[in-house]
Amino acid sequence: MALKIEKTFAVQEPVEKVWEFLSDPRKVATCVPGAQITEQLDEKTYKGAIKGKVGPSVTDYTGDVQIVRLDPENHEIEILGKGQDVRGRGSASMKLTGKLRALPDGSTEVTSVSEIGVVGILAQMGSRVITEVSNIMFGQFTKNFQALLQQPAEAPAGQAAASAEVAPIKATSVAWQAAKGVFRKKS
Amino acid sequence: MIHKTSLEIGGMGHPIKRKEDLRFIQGKGNYVDDVHLPGMVYGQLVRSPYAHARLKSVNTEKAKKLPGVLAIITGEDLAKANLAWMPTLSYDKQMVLATGKVLFQSQEVAFVVAEDRYTAADAAELVEVEYEELPVLVDPKKAMDPDAPLLREDREQKDNHIFHWEVGDRQATEQVFQKAAVKASVHAFFPRCHPAPLETCGCVADFNRATGKLTVYMTSQAPHAHRTVFALVGGIPEQNIRVISPDIGGGFGNKVPVYPGYVCAIVASLTLGVPVKWIETRSENLQSTGFARDYHMTAEIAADRDGKMQALRVKTLADHGAFNAAAQPTKFPAGLFSICTGSYEYSQAFCEVDGVYTNKAPGGIAYRCSFRVTEAAYLIERVVDVLALELKMDPAELRRKNFIPESKFPYKSSLGWTYDSGNYEGAMKLALDKIGYAELRKEQAEKRKKGQLMGIGISSFTEIVGAGPAHTFDILGIKMFDSCEIRIHPTGKAIARMGTKSQGQGHETTYAQIVAQELGIPAADVAIEEGDTDTAPYGLGTYASRSTPTSGAATAIAARKIREKAKKIAAYLLECSENDLEWEPGKFFVKGAPSKSKTIQEIAFAAYTNIPPGLEAGLEAVDYYDPPNLTFPFGTYVCVVDIDKGTGEVKVRRFVAVDDCGNIINPMIVEGQIHGGLTEGMAIAFMQQIDYDESGNVQGGSFQDYLIPTAVETPHWETDKTCTPSQHHPFGAKGVGESPNVGSPAAFVNAVVDGLSHLGVKHIDMPIAPWKVWNILKEKGVTS
Numbered sequence: 001m002a003l004k005i006e007k008t009f010a011v012q013e014p015v016e017k018v019w020e021f022l023s024d025p026r027k028v029a030t031c032v033p034g035a036q037i038t039e040q041l042d043e044k045t046y047k048g049a050i051k052g053k054v055g056p057s058v059t060d061y062t063g064d065v066q067i068v069r070l071d072p073e074n075h076e077i078e079i080l081g082k083g084q085d086v087r088g089r090g091s092a093s094m095k096l097t098g099k100l101r102a103l104p105d106g107s108t109e110v111t112s113v114s115e116i117g118v119v120g121i122l123a124q125m126g127s128r129v130i131t132e133v134s135n136i137m138f139g140q141f142t143k144n145f146q147a148l149l150q151q152p153a154e155a156p157a158g159q160a161a162a163s164a165e166v167a168p169i170k171a172t173s174v175a176w177q178a179a180k181g182v183f184r185k186k187s
Numbered sequence: 188m189i190h191k192t193s194l195e196i197g198g199m200g201h202p203i204k205r206k207e208d209l210r211f212i213q214g215k216g217n218y219v220d221d222v223h224l225p226g227m228v229y230g231q232l233v234r235s236p237y238a239h240a241r242l243k244s245v246n247t248e249k250a251k252k253l254p255g256v257l258a259i260i261t262g263e264d265l266a267k268a269n270l271a272w273m274p275t276l277s278y279d280k281q282m283v284l285a286t287g288k289v290l291f292q293s294q295e296v297a298f299v300v301a302e303d304r305y306t307a308a309d310a311a312e313l314v315e316v317e318y319e320e321l322p323v324l325v326d327p328k329k330a331m332d333p334d335a336p337l338l339r340e341d342r343e344q345k346d347n348h349i350f351h352w353e354v355g356d357r358q359a360t361e362q363v364f365q366k367a368a369v370k371a372s373v374h375a376f377f378p379r380c381h382p383a384p385l386e387t388c389g390c391v392a393d394f395n396r397a398t399g400k401l402t403v404y405m406t407s408q409a410p411h412a413h414r415t416v417f418a419l420v421g422g423i424p425e426q427n428i429r430v431i432s433p434d435i436g437g438g439f440g441n442k443v444p445v446y447p448g449y450v451c452a453i454v455a456s457l458t459l460g461v462p463v464k465w466i467e468t469r470s471e472n473l474q475s476t477g478f479a480r481d482y483h484m485t486a487e488i489a490a491d492r493d494g495k496m497q498a499l500r501v502k503t504l505a506d507h508g509a510f511n512a513a514a515q516p517t518k519f520p521a522g523l524f525s526i527c528t529g530s531y532e533y534s535q536a537f538c539e540v541d542g543v544y545t546n547k548a549p550g551g552i553a554y555r556c557s558f559r560v561t562e563a564a565y566l567i568e569r570v571v572d573v574l575a576l577e578l579k580m581d582p583a584e585l586r587r588k589n590f591i592p593e594s595k596f597p598y599k600s601s602l603g604w605t606y607d608s609g610n611y612e613g614a615m616k617l618a619l620d621k622i623g624y625a626e627l628r629k630e631q632a633e634k635r636k637k638g639q640l641m642g643i644g645i646s647s648f649t650e651i652v653g654a655g656p657a658h659t660f661d662i663l664g665i666k667m668f669d670s671c672e673i674r675i676h677p678t679g680k681a682i683a684r685m686g687t688k689s690q691g692q693g694h695e696t697t698y699a700q701i702v703a704q705e706l707g708i709p710a711a712d713v714a715i716e717e718g719d720t721d722t723a724p725y726g727l728g729t730y731a732s733r734s735t736p737t738s739g740a741a742t743a744i745a746a747r748k749i750r751e752k753a754k755k756i757a758a759y760l761l762e763c764s765e766n767d768l769e770w771e772p773g774k775f776f777v778k779g780a781p782s783k784s785k786t787i788q789e790i791a792f793a794a795y796t797n798i799p800p801g802l803e804a805g806l807e808a809v810d811y812y813d814p815p816n817l818t819f820p821f822g823t824y825v826c827v828v829d830i831d832k833g834t835g836e837v838k839v840r841r842f843v844a845v846d847d848c849g850n851i852i853n854p855m856i857v858e859g860q861i862h863g864g865l866t867e868g869m870a871i872a873f874m875q876q877i878d879y880d881e882s883g884n885v886q887g888g889s890f891q892d893y894l895i896p897t898a899v900e901t902p903h904w905e906t907d908k909t910c911t912p913s914q915h916h917p918f919g920a921k922g923v924g925e926s927p928n929v930g931s932p933a934a935f936v937n938a939v940v941d942g943l944s945h946l947g948v949k950h951i952d953m954p955i956a957p958w959k960v961w962n963i964l965k966e967k968g969v970t971s
Contacts, residue, residue, distance in 0.1 A: 001881075084318070088314075119320070123884035124292075
């Protein structure tokens, strides 16, 4: 199952500061609910893990995260993540393209395009559920990302944001919110 | 005509209540999951998340450490016992537990056995399987492409082609087409659907080390055939295997194949020496067991300008999934699809089918259908409507013009079947009169002027059921006869056992009515027992509407054998010659002296207490019935739909079903069968599909996505009948259980297409969900 999610949001920080975070997968990962960078393999490749629980399905993906393209001049980054569930319940991949644009008021517009591929038990839930789950995760990511940017600069970023975010996404809440999302569309 | 017995006897034609319902409605049925044996443990399958992947390792260490886990069986373990693969019913083989690679999502990879079901499920989660993903093939049209991934590396043939099968005269048909004035064609996809029986599949395997006897309680529509398969595959002496099919909560073909779960439970019980229960979850049932259909079909009809059909040509691509596990007779890789000529006469016909492998669950089975008859009936009834559009002719009129006339039966079809009997025009006339066809067409014309959408769909189907004659029909070499053994007790009561197995059809009632009809013993006094291979005579089971045509016939013949012996006893008791006796249901009497009589009960008592010299004691008989031909039930269904222009929603306003299944055993049971089958047919037409995404993920793997019709969606069914008895069946019956599922999809689709035909719509593939109709309306500018 493949789906594409495009999101645009603004953060009240200058573009260079935002870029500093966005271009570092270790920092980005701390904002993704349930995600963690466990090891840096080389300059552009990391080992990572992401845990999720959607309804009855627990997934625990481990895999590689790679920076495919880094363009500091245009503030563009392309990250490719691929993982397999440790219990052999499936695999997932995500190609994330992030782009920053300085806005006249000094804030920054973040545009992201995620192409997500899911194979396995999770994929059976169908795109309507997965899209909703992704929306919820993305909402949390945005919040975490903004919170991280507002941390005092001297605090070690990873530590500051890593407080709660490594814990897996909450089972019931995600399933419930996803269900609400699905039904909301119908009414 | 069948002589009607008294209500007390309750022979054929009486709408007596179903005997089995007394326990079912009280929740006192005994299904496989109700079987609890001392020391019983539970199995759980570990399944593949991938549709196509190399199996790199299966690590069971963590799972084994969980307290309560007794054993974990992997494909490698089975391979050591030469059991990693098993034969299918179609001369292919299928993996029991995967070795090397997996070929469909939810394929069986390992079997965990634990003290209770929850531990087994938890342990299955702890089994760590490492996969390497391979390119996935989901589109059967790409299966034969040179760059298509090769799925079955185990086969000598290095491509994804399973079989090519053809029947009819290709050249002669081609010649008719070349000269034809009018041609109509349709590409119709009959989507993959699933019977989804209320009870999923499962078993309890109980191997007794002391006696060496294996008892398997299982959800089997064909217990004897399964016993023989277990004996051949497992090497267990057949007398040491007892298969018991207890009450079964719906089968519809889904419980014909042998599934890996059964084999794993048996292996586990043999290994551990304790009973092992394995029961599927709903999703396991939908994702891994026998699906139905998945036929990509093209039909073309050649006709003259007056609408006389001249030839039919059919080309089909059959998606069988990862293994050809189709349950069908040996000589027919596409089942009885060659009934696709339907109810019509042509000089020539030609039909070809190619089967291919894809990364999908293996199959397919005949879902409430006699081996691909549903696909055939749907296709012909669809293309006839397309021809009617082409000719600008009323679809009822076109059918009437081309029906095989009543006078021509028995009729040999251009694809080789000999139809036993039929009166197609009679059934259609009754259906059209009942629904008020002429008025409806007027209403439709007026509504169209106002921009409102309504459609009328007709399906005048012919089935081919009751497989079948031994000269043509076998499954894995076993001929497709079926059997009945009747024993009359001294007090005149009886027990009868058959090789078939009811899954809800009401056999305990209908077979008893046949005995009642033939011997005059009240149906209430006749116990029917099926499903225990240690007691029932051998038979091939219940599917393909074969129970009445085969075991039903055997029951009548066995009863007649008993009546012959009863006559000898009666003559002895009445001190007269056999030739002086006459029979009426329940007694023999002396011709011209009706008061001098002996009831069947008196005769039965004498068979054990006052035996005529030279005659064996007892009163019993067995019959193995080899039908001389198949039977050909038929009917006409008419459906009226209203289509919501704003939402694309289709509402079935009326549905009239006229069925002809020959002589009827129990009209109430027939009506129930029709209601159930129509409801399933409606779900197939509008709601259901087991779809796959491009990675081979099942998109209809739970009831969240695979919709089951409820009373809310189900319209009011209006049923009626005509009666054209089979000329070769002992009591003129034909079988009816599948007619509504076979005949109705075309009626629904024809109705929707008819409602949109003035917009240029010629065909819509099932399931016709509102979004599909809405898209069409949008494209045609009818809705914004």
